[in-house]
Amino acid sequence: MAKHSAGILAFKIVDGEPRVLLVHPGGPFWARKDLGAWSIPKGEYEDPVDPLASALRELAEETTLVLTAADCVPLGSVKQKAGKVVSAWAAEADFDTSQHRSNTFEMEWPPRSGTLREFPEVDRAEWFDLATAKEKLVPAQAEFVDRLVAHLSAI
Template structure:
């Protein structure tokens, strides 16, 4: 079975323009990657966990931003290149990226060195306009931006 992940696409309107909050993965593998490397705050879950609850938990763990489930709008799911299925919800929110607080993970670094180091899951967060967000996001997740635009246009 494919891995499952759930996340939140936070958005806000600034001077009539929609902005979305994206996060950059922490750790040495992602340190020099930018375009196509950013993501919505998300994390894996396993059945029978509730995907929305998992998405809200991951948002709080990776950014410290907390939002109400009742305010979230489903954006469906996408399948990423590696096969992982990502479900997402959109929510209007405001967040100061300078207040980013992320949980951490530990890996052996450098590889085969015997030394274990701790890294943040997310090393930065930033608000992007829609065109820039589509370039920064992992390619499959750019679909969530399009679905957000469709939702806002219909609303």
């Protein structure tokens, strides 16, 4: 069965142009990866959990940005290469990325060393213009940027 994640594509308008908030995964595997490695703030959930509630919780855990369901517009779902289904919502917000704080996880590092180390789940959060965001995002998630553009054009 496919895993499910839910996340928030936060956006703001700067000089008439949208910018989106993306996060870079923490830990040694992702340390030197950039293009195609960034994500919307998101996390896995299991049924019967409300996906939007999970998305809002993950946003807060990965960035400290707190929003409400009333702030969110659905962007639908995409299926990533490994089969995970990601559902997303857009929400207009402003966030000082220098205030970014993330929860952490433990893993054995270096491998087979027997040493557990703690790493941030997200090591960076940054605002990007739409073209750059589409390059930085995990490929399937780039569709959320297009859906955000369609939403903004319709309002």
